[in-house]
Each structure stands twice: as C-alpha cells, then as structure tokens.
Amino acid sequence: MPPLGSQLMKREEHVAILGQGYAVPPFIRGNDAPIFDWLKKHSPSGTDLFDGLKFRRVLATPEGVVDIMVESCQNALAQAQLKPEHVDMILGSGSVSAYIAPNDLTVVHDRLGLPRHCRIMPLNSDYSAFQDGVRLANDLIQCGTIQHALVVCGNNWTHFMDYHEPVSLAASDGAGAVVMGRSADPRHFRLIDWENDTQAKWYGAFRMVPRPIADGPHGHTHAYTKPLMKLDDKTGQEAFQTFGMQVAPQVVNNLLKRHGLTGGDITLIPHQTSKTVEDAWNAAIQPARYISTLAEYADMVSSTVPVNLAKCHHEIHTKYIVLLGIGMEMHATALLLERG
Numbered sequence: 001m002p003p004l005g006s007q008l009m010k011r012e013e014h015v016a017i018l019g020q021g022y023a024v025p026p027f028i029r030g031n032d033a034p035i036f037d038w039l040k041k042h043s044p045s046g047t048d049l050f051d052g053l054k055f056r057r058v059l060a061t062p063e064g065v066v067d068i069m070v071e072s073c074q075n076a077l078a079q080a081q082l083k084p085e086h087v088d089m090i091l092g093s094g095s096v097s098a099y100i101a102p103n104d105l106t107v108v109h110d111r112l113g114l115p116r117h118c119r120i121m122p123l124n125s126d127y128s129a130f131q132d133g134v135r136l137a138n139d140l141i142q143c144g145t146i147q148h149a150l151v152v153c154g155n156n157w158t159h160f161m162d163y164h165e166p167v168s169l170a171a172s173d174g175a176g177a178v179v180m181g182r183s184a185d186p187r188h189f190r191l192i193d194w195e196n197d198t199q200a201k202w203y204g205a206f207r208m209v210p211r212p213i214a215d216g217p218h219g220h221t222h223a224y225t226k227p228l229m230k231l232d233d234k235t236g237q238e239a240f241q242t243f244g245m246q247v248a249p250q251v252v253n254n255l256l257k258r259h260g261l262t263g264g265d266i267t268l269i270p271h272q273t274s275k276t277v278e279d280a281w282n283a284a285i286q287p288a289r290y291i292s293t294l295a296e297y298a299d300m301v302s303s304t305v306p307v308n309l310a311k312c313h314h315e316i317h318t319k320y321i322v323l324l325g326i327g328m329e330m331h332a333t334a335l336l337l338e339r340g
Helices: 034-042 062-080 105-112 129-142 166-170 236-258 275-285 301-311
Strands: 014-023 028-030 055-057 089-095 119-122 149-155 174-183 190-198 206-209 212-215 221-224 228-231 266-270 320-327 331-338
Touching (some): 014 190, 062 089, 089 129, 105 149, 129 174, 129 190, 129 301, 149 301, 166 228, 228 236, 266 275
Parallel strands (some): 089 119, 089 149, 266 320
Antiparallel strands (some): 206 228, 320 331
C-alpha cells in the first residue's frame, strides 16, 4: 500500500463510482405466502403502513448473505475492470451478521481474495450503511489514504422478523456494492455534497434486538430469541409517519436548494418500504425519475439503494442523482452525485 498522500490526484481526476453490482436470492415470496396468514387474519395496527408490496427475495439460510455479498462485489469489480488486489478497503456491513463481532465483511474479504493490506471497516448504521460507506470512501480516497474501496451491504432480515408484526410484510433479502476510486471519465458519478438530519429522540422506535422468552427465579430472564426487527409499540408508527415520511424529503430539498437545483434535475434512488412513503416522498421532492423496485424486491434495508443503483443504472438519464437513506438512530441522509 502506498504511503499516505503519495498518490496525489491529477487535476482532471475526481473520486467516482467506477462500477456497481448487485445480487438477490432466487427464492421469491409473494403476498400469498403462508407465513403471512396470521397477519392477514388479524390485521394488527400498522398493517396499512406497508402497502404496495407484491414480492420479496428470501435467502434459504441467513448465512447465505455472504454469498450474495461476494457476488455483488465481483460484479462491481468486473464493471470497474479492477482485480481484488487493487482494493485497499472494504466498507459496509453484512446484517444480521453471524457474529456480533467480527462482521460478515470479514468472510467476504476472505472469499474475494482481497489483499492483506485491505482494511475491513464495518458500519453499524443499518438502513444507511451504504450511503455512509460511500461518503467515507470518498473522503479517504480524496485525501490519499486509499486508492480504491469496495462499499458493500448485504441483508438477510427475512430471517430476523416476527411474522405476527406488520413490519415483516416488507422484509426482503439482497446485496449491492460499488467500487470507488479516481477517474477522469465524465460518465462516472462523483459525490459533490451531502445532507443529514439526526433526531435521536426517536432512539428505539426502530430496533433490532433479542426478546426475552422466559423468566427465571426472582424475575431474571434467562432465555432470549434471536435478534428480531421491531417497530416500538408506542413510538414506532409515529416515527414512521412523522420522521420517515416528512423529514427525509426535507433533507433532499435542503441539499438541492444549496446547489440551485430542484427535484426536476435529479434521479432519486431512495430507501423503499411502502407505497405510502414513496407517494409522500415523490410529491415532496418531485424528481425527474424516481427509482423503485418496491413491488419486485420490497425492503432490503441497507442493500436497497445499492441494489437499485446497479439494477436500474441504465434508467438514469439525469446529470444528478440523490441516494437517500433512513437510519435507525434516527437520521435521514442524502448524497448528491454528479456526472459530466
């Protein structure tokens, strides 16, 4: 690995996305799947929030997330015409990882044959880990710390749901990746700005956590479930409607205004979880193109944006794109990228 700052960028170069790739499992789960029978019969509060869903992709086992992460990285590297030995850092996450630590990125590193100098940088910011990885990689390449980075997210959350709760209706598995590095090619998208709004008062409204299933002597809990996704019974729906539907588009519009742009100048590639949310964001931002695979792929958590960026890249005809994510902290983060 070259010494820090030894490879200064040339005037005509910029940090850009050099290639993108994605992978989804072959098994398709439709709305008629028996796993949803209880929800259909009882229709608990919040069910109406998760509309517009038709199909989801489901891994046979949670460990299979590594396979689709590796495949998405291989596709991104091939498009970038780079080999694994060129990668100096891999960022992102496999979620839910087989271990609390280390993250499944470690297995991806090994399976790809990445070099020993390549640092593994797991990001525990589910729903926006991809956007966070792109920004960090951009800054590290810009200052000369690294030359090339892989940003990859893979999610297996269909295996970490309680199928008596409405949020499970949206769960889907997938993985997406990009390769970032220096480029003088005007066709490559480059990060030019970002915007964020964090409202930590919603801590716990969305969470992934084991649940107690048995109480021992003196009220001590001794047994827990595996981690399960949860919208809090008291604050979950409010956070969904107040923060998720209203704050996220404000973040995008603030970002665009700073550059003298409007929604009509961009292709929006956002997180996806329901038609209700999409309609609210589309009306508030009014992008030239709104990329969504909600009916086909549902909610792939942090993988949604990189999957759609790779799958639908040929549909992007604007100079600018915005990558929009929601984080469980809670935060809304938007990245503005430009080409040309």
